[in-house]
Amino acid sequence: MKNIRQVEPYVPGEQPKDTDVIKLNTNENPYPPSPKVVNKKLDLEKLRIYSDPEVTKLVNALARYHGLSDDQVFVGVGSDDVLAMSFMTFFNSDKPILFPDITYSFYDVWAELFRIPYETKALNDDFEIVPEDYFGENGGVVFPNPNAPTCVYMPLDNVKRILDNNRDVVVIVDEAYVDYAEESALSLLEEYDNLLIVRTFSKSRSMAGMRIGYAMGNPELIHALNNVKFSFNSYTMNYLSIELGVCSVEDDEYFKAMIEKVKNTREWFTNELTRLGFTYPKTSTNFVFATHERISAKELFEAAKKEKIYLRYFNKPRIDNYLRITIGTDDQMKKLISFFEKKLK
Numbered sequence: 001m002k003n004i005r006q007v008e009p010y011v012p013g014e015q016p017k018d019t020d021v022i023k024l025n026t027n028e029n030p031y032p033p034s035p036k037v038v039n040k041k042l043d044l045e046k047l048r049i050y051s052d053p054e055v056t057k058l059v060n061a062l063a064r065y066h067g068l069s070d071d072q073v074f075v076g077v078g079s080d081d082v083l084a085m086s087f088m089t090f091f092n093s094d095k096p097i098l099f100p101d102i103t104y105s106f107y108d109v110w111a112e113l114f115r116i117p118y119e120t121k122a123l124n125d126d127f128e129i130v131p132e133d134y135f136g137e138n139g140g141v142v143f144p145n146p147n148a149p150t151c152v153y154m155p156l157d158n159v160k161r162i163l164d165n166n167r168d169v170v171v172i173v174d175e176a177y178v179d180y181a182e183e184s185a186l187s188l189l190e191e192y193d194n195l196l197i198v199r200t201f202s203k204s205r206s207m208a209g210m211r212i213g214y215a216m217g218n219p220e221l222i223h224a225l226n227n228v229k230f231s232f233n234s235y236t237m238n239y240l241s242i243e244l245g246v247c248s249v250e251d252d253e254y255f256k257a258m259i260e261k262v263k264n265t266r267e268w269f270t271n272e273l274t275r276l277g278f279t280y281p282k283t284s285t286n287f288v289f290a291t292h293e294r295i296s297a298k299e300l301f302e303a304a305k306k307e308k309i310y311l312r313y314f315n316k317p318r319i320d321n322y323l324r325i326t327i328g329t330d331d332q333m334k335k336l337i338s339f340f341e342k343k344l345k
């Protein structure tokens with residue numbers, strides 16, 4: 001057939017149908033969402049009417065939570081939706097946009113889909129972003145901080161230098177994992193009108209299945225994003241996402257407690273990995289990017305899967321001997337360590 005668009009889609013981590021697996025392959029939170037979310041009684045008769053196209057309630061809750069005004073927040077169907085909208089809205093140049101060679105593998109897919117020219121910049125040998133690589137003329141910049149799947153955090157001073165050298169284009173900082181990291185770029189929002197920060201409820205807020213993401217930036221950027229959204233689909237956020245999203249934001253105590261739990265497990269687990277001969281960059285996320293001195297990542301990945309432990313493996317240059325391992329519960333991580341112990345004997 002003629003005229004059919006050919007695209008190479010993003011391949012997400014596997015979602016096994018089996019329920020008795022240890023699932024450490026897509027960086028979900030092992031703990032449930034806040035009890036305020038789980039126990040919320042909703043009036044489902046309201047599904048009869050269209051949801052609020054402005055998503056006012058959730059925008060307002062997030063703005064208050066971050067000390068911003070409503071016109072600095074945009075909400076979408078997961079951060080994938082927010083990022084896709086942002087690519088469409090802000091990356092409209094003949095000059096290439098820039099992002100790291102090893103990074104979230106959706107960026108090149110969107111660039112191809114929206115026919116945006118792009119160039120990748122190599123991480124250094126420690127898997128760090130080299131700020132100077134992003135100083136030349138370009139059509140915009142996007143990177144996660146901390147980066148994925150490398151788990152490496154870039155200090156804010158370096159984020160600032162990238163922003164300083166790109167005053168006339170939009171710099172998107174994808175903060176999917178920032179709740180497990182040192183510091184958000186939020187404090188830079190006042191100073192930089194070229195900064196767009198993107199966040200998700202999928203990882204630290206335990207709500208991957210609800211599909212909520214958001215962007216924070218100056219009102220001009222947020223207004224531009226809304227114009228593109230309303231040119232595409234006005235009712236992206238359903239009633240349940242809006243109501244339950246607000247419940248999550250309102251329970252900060254639970255949110256912070258679960259983050260501490262994951263960080264404590266991370267501390268224990270990374271020490272165990274070291275004991276077993278793994279190496280990994282310092283992690284600022286809810287996952288570890290590890291390689292072993294003796295056994296290949298691919299072999300470990302396949303052997304773990306046979307034991308119903310799902311890890312993430314990328315058959316890509318530079319990282320094909322690494323495993324990305326999500327931090328689960330203490331019990332799950334103990335089982336994984338026992339598996340490694342047996343396998344490495």
Ligand SMILES: *Cc1c(COP(=O)(O)O)cnc(C)c1O
Pocket residue numbers: 077078079080081104144148174176199200201202208212213
């Ligand atoms: C998980 C992830 C996302 C997407 O999250 P959703 O909100 O579930 O769409 C975006 N960026 C990075 C770096 C991620 O790891």
